[in-house]
Each structure stands twice: as structure tokens, then as C-alpha cells.
Amino acid sequence: MTSLKALVLVCTLKPSPAESSSVLLGQQVLDALGALEDHDVSGELVRVVDHQVRFGVSTDEGDGDEWPGIREKMLAADILVVATPIWMGQPSSVSKMVLERLDAELSETDDEGRMLTYGKVGVVAVVGNEDGAHHTSAEVFQALNDVGFTIPAAGVTYWVGEAMQGTDYLEHDETPEKTAETTKTVAANAAHLAALLKAAEYPA
């Protein structure tokens, strides 16, 4: 039984205390990780727009930039969950801002030349009124992978409604069943893979 840390970065456009479907789905992934019996996963959820994160591609943009604090949490985590709403069929601008900040990790390596993100697992939680989950996961998978994250089998959970409809995920009385199942699978696979990589890191 491995002790693992998870960090959920929620990339909603709306600061607290507004209700948010991506906060809800991100929290459900965190809960599913915490409920696993084979692993001891603790974690934290950060709503990015509640912090002063600057646009940029460095680890610290100065000028009151609060990314460095979030980055510390990311570096301490074994599992990173990017939870994002869909806008116009695409990942949110806030998720892009987060991925651009992670781009700085390409230049941050350990003594053996590995990126500090190597060995960390990345998964995605996507939610929108309608349409865009697969593409959003494609964009986030590719960007996370470019900066060193490993993507477990079935690395995304999502919900969207029928074409051009308007009900939000958080308006459901009960979590849609298939999304709930998928969330559990994502959590189980992410933790399994993170435990393996923690015990046996990538070659230098």
C-alpha cells in the first residue's frame, strides 16, 4: 500500500464562491482517489482563478505571481488532475494558462537530466453542457505528456449533455451513472500507475 499525493487543478473561469461543475467533477475524482482500498491517497483541490496566476511560460513570472505556490504542490504530488470546463468545444483558457506554466518544466531537470515531472501521472476531468470532452482531453493529454507526465489507461472522466442543451453537470440530482463509473476507473488506474512509477523511476 503506497502513500500517494494528488493535486486537482480546477480550471473554471469563475472564482469562488460561484458554483462550478468542474469543481464538482474534480472533487469527485479526488474523492474516488481517497476511497481506493489498494492505495493511501491524500490530496488537495486548487481552484486556479482564486489565485493570481500570471500568463507566461516560466516557473515564476514575478509581480505577485501565485503560480510558484501552486507549483510547489504540483511538485509534491504523484498524481495531477486537470479539471476543466469546455467552452466552444475546447479546453478553457485557464487550463491553457496552467499548461503554459507547466511548459517551464522542460528546463527544470534533476541531476540525471530527468524533468521533475517524470514519474508523475496526469489525468483529466472534463465537463460541459454539450460536446467537446474528447478533444479537450486530447489537448490536455498532449500538453501534459510533452512536459513529462504519464497518462494511465482510460485517463479521462467527463460529462456532456445532448447537442446544444443547457443543463449543467451540477444541476443533476444524481451523478450520471457512466460518469460515476468512469471517475472510479480513472482514479484506480491513476493510483496504480503512480505507485509503479514511484517505486521504479524512468531511466536517466
Next chain:
Amino acid sequence: MTSLKALVLVCTLKPSPAESSSVLLGQQVLDALGALEDHDVSGELVRVVDHQVRFGVSTDEGDGDEWPGIREKMLAADILVVATPIWMGQPSSVSKMVLERLDAELSETDDEGRMLTYGKVGVVAVVGNEDGAHHTSAEVFQALNDVGFTIPAAGVTYWVGEAMQGTDYLEHDETPEKTAETTKTVAANAAHLAALLKAAEYPA
């Protein structure tokens, strides 16, 4: 009142006589074009996999290639409709094969150096059980635009169901209302733009 020709290329994976949601939606776009009062649009629907179209990026791949016949229809048309199913959140392989064949048009120009596709309007019809319409339209828009097509305002009609559900578009007793409305808008905008471009071509 301008006379216009439309060609619908349906990119389902299944040959006739199998039922196909993308044939249905493609036909609905063609019907909506024919029903316009401001323009006289005649047209035709081609189900690409019923023909021996070869993989490639030339206008004629030889070896019994049936693309040249389809290409003649495309060159005669003012409006091209690419109707495609979604698989894995993405446009079908058949639609990609069609777009790759259109890539040959980059080298086919008129006496004044314009591509033969210049002045033609391209629109998209997308259908799947769930998720992927926006991204599919993005892929097709970009590829059509690269080879000279103009994309009218609101250049896509689509239907998808809720996340991970299995009902097909063609199983509906009635066309979902928002899709039906959108189909009409796409037709009206495509014909309006095609008539303008037919009367006033792009500069050489």
C-alpha cells in the same frame, strides 16, 4: 435568384445499403438547400465508400481510382458539404481520405493563379452518438480552408447525444429541433455566400 450546385460527400464508414446517420444529416442539408426561396440550389449526395477511392494526395491515383469522377462533381459544385460521423471524438478516416484527395487542389490553379476551389463554399454536417462535433468541424474547416474553400457564418450543423450514450441520430422519430434549425441556417448562409462569390470572385 442565383442557380447553385451543391455536392454532399458523406464520409460514413459503412457502404450502402446500411443505414447511416451521416447520410441522413447530409441529405437534410441538401433538402434544406433545395428548399431555399432566395436561391435555386440543385444537388447530389455521394456516399464515398460506395466508390473505389484510393488513399493519396493527387487528383488521380490510377489503379481504378474513382476519385476523379467525384472530383468532377466537386469542381462543378458551388457548395461542398462534408458529412461525417464521429469516431473517438474525431472525424472519420473516410473524411480524412477525402480531405487528403482535396489537398491535390493546392497545385491546380487557373490562368490567374487561383486554386479551382476558390469561390466555393464549404460546410460541415457532423453526427455521432456522443461528443466530438466541434472538434470534427474544426478539423474539416481548417483542411477545407487550406485548399481554398470559404466557410460561411455558422458553417456546421450537428447532433450528438449525452456522454457515453448509444442512441443513433437516425433512431429519432423526429429530428431534434435545434439540429433542424441549425441545418436551415447552414443552408441559408452557404447559399448566400456562394451566390456572392459566384458573382464576384477573389482577386488573382
Next chain:
Amino acid sequence: MTSLKALVLVCTLKPSPAESSSVLLGQQVLDALGALEDHDVSGELVRVVDHQVRFGVSTDEGDGDEWPGIREKMLAADILVVATPIWMGQPSSVSKMVLERLDAELSETDDEGRMLTYGKVGVVAVVGNEDGAHHTSAEVFQALNDVGFTIPAAGVTYWVGEAMQGTDYLEHDETPEKTAETTKTVAANAAHLAALLKAAEYPA
């Protein structure tokens, strides 16, 4: 000879006075529009991060939001140029923020039910060290089209270098020839189409 207005929204991550390749390419599109002989195009370039634009999907997010001022310029323009850098093979977070703000236009219609963006032409200018221009244009085309913009034939100009290289566009002594030619074509096609749509708007 039609009088037309163009607005270039540059979506670099870096505020002034930092040098920016996307400012340069955006300015080149504006210059090419201004140099056209068939049309009288005046225009303006806005570097979005120099303004306090808020995340959101409404026309005015309050709290000092400077989008409303930019939106006024957009509504007055016939041609919108989105100029964006590539990060991780994808459009910048700032361009996504801009597109999300444009999403509000779906609810803003004239007396006849048309979006206020109908009749406007949208084009894209993309620049990066390497790889990502086609995809970036696909994302921006689809989002602009969803909110009512028309995309002219060959609606994008771009530059990228060889895989994994590091020279910036602005470091070139001379504008790469193919990019320079493409920029002229984009300008000519955008103005031609904008003039047509200004004279004959889409049906209600």
C-alpha cells in the same frame, strides 16, 4: 472601393514593451490590408494583455473588466484578425480568453435575429518557434465561426521553424518569403469577402 475597418487582437502572453513575434505578424497583416489597392482598409492593433481583460463568457465581467472597450472596436470592425503565438502546439491561453469573451455574442442579436458578428470576416495569424500553426488555426477558425464570423479562402498566415528549434520569427532579418506572400493573400481575400458581406448581409 469599399471602406473597411480591421481589428487585430494580438494574443501574446507578454505585455508591452516586450518584443513579440505575434505582434510583428499581426502588424504585417494590418499593413498588408492597408496596402490593398482595391479597398480602403484602416485598422488598429490591440495587444490584449496590455488591458485588464477578465476570464468569462459575458460581454462585461465587471470589476474593471476592459473587454467592453475592445468589444466596441470588434463591433466596429469588418475584419477581425486573431494573432496568436503557439505554445505546446496549441493556441495561447490569451487567445482562448478572447474567444471565450466572443462566445457572449451568441446571445447578442439584431432586430432580425442575426448575431452582431454576422457579416464580419475572421482571419488568423500564427507564429511559433516550431509546429502547431495548422492546429492553432483550426481551433480559432472553429471558435470564430461558431460565433458568426466568416472565414475567407486561405484565411491564415503563419510561420514556424524546424522541429524543436529555437529561433523566433522576429529574429529574422527578412520576413520569410512564403509567409510574406501568404500574408498578402490573406489580406486580399479577407478584404474582398468583407466588402461583399458588407454590401449584402446574410439572410435573417
Next chain:
Amino acid sequence: MTSLKALVLVCTLKPSPAESSSVLLGQQVLDALGALEDHDVSGELVRVVDHQVRFGVSTDEGDGDEWPGIREKMLAADILVVATPIWMGQPSSVSKMVLERLDAELSETDDEGRMLTYGKVGVVAVVGNEDGAHHTSAEVFQALNDVGFTIPAAGVTYWVGEAMQGTDYLEHDETPEKTAETTKTVAANAAHLAALLKAAEYPA
């Protein structure tokens, strides 16, 4: 030292014996896997268009379909490499056809409900004259991940040239250095991860 099997599916549009840059890069990945000191990797390269693979989303489309034979190789492999050219900034139609055939694996599960692809590692090799590698990898990563593959850190190697240039990868006298390095990293990471997952499969 784990014995591992790799399968490279090359998705060029051109049948043998035409020269192909994606065959070359796919072979280089295979060679890099074979040269690893920590693992004993044997493998095979299949040029998909040399076989009669049918469009479809089942494991066997009948009618002389040669996918079942390729599928056997895929099921026997621990590492799947999808090597594809870029056309129009996007993955090839042949790669889409392959991914659609893999979509059938969603319904193929072992006694404990796991897909037969679970535990296999998927990586990507992409090559084009210019632009499109990141997006191509995004599309392929997402599709492979949807059907059960795990993506190792830095799971793609690629080469593209400067914008709008025409030299092919296979025309280089020497392999571009950064691509060569990246190919080695992809191979090392893929084998490391495949060995871990072979020894410790995902939970049921």
C-alpha cells in the same frame, strides 16, 4: 531484464515499395527499442496500406479484411507504435482507419472486465514536411488512451521542417539530431513503462 514485444503500425498513404518518411521514423523507433540495454525488445513493423484493411469499427469486417491478422500482432505486443505522416496538419486517414479498428477493443474484455489492451503502452512517431506533429500526437494519444493504452512520459518523436518547405525527412543525409535523441527517449520510456505494467497489471 524483461522480454518485450513491439509492433510498429506505419500509416503512410503509399504502399510498398515507395519510399516513406514514416516508415523510416517508425523503423528508427523499433531500432531504438532493440538497442536498449535494460530490456530485451523484439518487434515488427507493419505498413498498413500493404494489407487489405477495411474501414469499420469491429474486430473483423469480413470480405477479405486483413485487420484480424494485424490485430493478433497488436494483442501479442507490449508496445504499440503508431507512425504516421502529417497531411494538412493532421494525422493520416490510414492512421484514423487503424484507430477506428482499435475502437472495437472497447467491447473486448478479459474475465475480470479489463480491456485486452490494458497494460500495453502506446507511443507515436510523426513526420511531415512542415507543421502538425503536436496535434497529430494529441489525436493519436487520445484515441489510443480511450481504448486502453498507457502513454509514457515524452511519448512522441517527430520531425517537421520550416513552414511551407518541401524537404522530406528521408532526404536528410543524417537524422536531425534532436529527433534522434527524442526517438531514444521515447524508446527507453516506453520499454520501462511496458515492463512495469507487464509485471503489475491494472486493477480489475
